[in-house]
Amino acid sequence: MAAMILNSSRAVEMSVYVVRAFVQLRELLASNKELAMRLDDLEARIARKLTTHDEAITGILKNPPRANEPARAEAATDWIRRVRREEVTLLARVA
Numbered sequence: 001m002a003a004m005i006l007n008s009s010r011a012v013e014m015s016v017y018v019v020r021a022f023v024q025l026r027e028l029l030a031s032n033k034e035l036a037m038r039l040d041d042l043e044a045r046i047a048r049k050l051t052t053h054d055e056a057i058t059g060i061l062k063n064p065p066r067a068n069e070p071a072r073a074e075a076a077t078d079w080i081r082r083v084r085r086e087e088v089t090l091l092a093r094v095a
Contacts, residue, residue: 042093045090046090049086049090053083056079060076060079
């Protein structure tokens with residue numbers, strides 16, 4: 001680098017500075033890859049949950065619980081509570 005051509009302490013300092021900058025750049029790129037992998041994993045988990053939720057919601061809408069079917073109405077309410085808890089848990093993991 002510059003220190004090989006210019007024989008001064010300033011050239012040596014600049015060479016070290018450039019090498020450190022490239023090391024930091026490599027570390028930054030590596031951390032971004034890890035974040036990208038984690039984001040892909042999170043998106044896949046959310047997609048799976050949304051598919052399950054969509055199917056359940058579709059089932060409820062196709063055959064809604066009636067007033068004379070308290071067990072189904074209670075099951076639907078329990079399902080909604082469980083979904084909300086899962087969403088809160090998922091959001092807590094992301095934060």
